[in-house]
Amino acid sequence: KTSFYSSGLSDQENDAIKASTGMTLGDLPFRYLGVPLNSRKLSLPNCQSLIQQVKGRLSSWSVKTLSFSDRLLLIKTVIAGITTFWCSAFILPKACIKKINSMCNLFLWKGNLDGHHASRVAWDTITLTKVQGGLGIKDLLTWNRACCLRLIWMLFFREESVWVIWFKEAILKGSIHNYWTVKTSQKHSWLVNKLIKMRPIVYPLIKMKVEDGRSALFWHHNWAPAGCI
Numbered sequence: 001k002t003s004f005y006s007s008g009l010s011d012q013e014n015d016a017i018k019a020s021t022g023m024t025l026g027d028l029p030f031r032y033l034g035v036p037l038n039s040r041k042l043s044l045p046n047c048q049s050l051i052q053q054v055k056g057r058l059s060s061w062s063v064k065t066l067s068f069s070d071r072l073l074l075i076k077t078v079i080a081g082i083t084t085f086w087c088s089a090f091i092l093p094k095a096c097i098k099k100i101n102s103m104c105n106l107f108l109w110k111g112n113l114d115g116h117h118a119s120r121v122a123w124d125t126i127t128l129t130k131v132q133g134g135l136g137i138k139d140l141l142t143w144n145r146a147c148c149l150r151l152i153w154m155l156f157f158r159e160e161s162v163w164v165i166w167f168k169e170a171i172l173k174g175s176i177h178n179y180w181t182v183k184t185s186q187k188h189s190w191l192v193n194k195l196i197k198m199r200p201i202v203y204p205l206i207k208m209k210v211e212d213g214r215s216a217l218f219w220h221h222n223w224a225p226a227g228c229i
Contacts, residue, residue: 003023004024005028036049044095044099051099054103057079058103058107071111075137087140097140148195
């Protein structure tokens with residue numbers, strides 16, 4: 001069985017699609033490959049399956065006698081793999097990230113998830129690289145932001161992507177240059193507005209080559225050595 005999902009269409013338009021394709025109109029949210037697909041920003045309840053998956057893995061390891069280095073390795077590999085899949089698809093709520101960090105912190109120092117345990121080192125320090133004095137565990141908040149930056153990178157360097165083509169036409173009115181000037185809107189999805197709001201982070205990372213000047217915006221692009229004029 002195949003369903004389609006629509007947004008902003010009238011009942012008549014949805015009925016026409018159903019009649020011509022033979023598909024049914026589905027309801028959001030629904031799950032695909034174990035993750036929730038929703039047109040709205042994820043809430044903490046939407047992330048319960050992720051939290052329970054992480055909790056289940058940590059609890060299963062708690063019955064084993066593991067050294068500190070063993071627990072650290074499991075967090076850096078298995079738990080990181082689970083969370084990376086979600087981070088690459090969604091902007092996770094801070095409450096979800098805080099919950100996962102709390103469980104990992106408890107498991108790392110205590111070996112189980114029972115009760116409370118005072119950490120010997122702050123989690124912000126643990127998530128630093130070893131060169132910086134940490135243990136090299138990925139900071140979920142930073143990693144989630146990096147995944148969002150990857151979507152913006154795709155806008156500039158993956159023109160063949162269907163999502164990029166849609167974004168350029170529907171949001172940027174046909175030109176990638178409009179990314180620097182487009183405004184947030186209630187008509188946009190929460191994800192689109194989030195990507196627009198990330199411009200201050202993205203701007204220093206992308207340099208424009210002026211060349212003949214046809215594709216450069218004098219006042220908006222980051223082409224001068226000192227930045228935007």
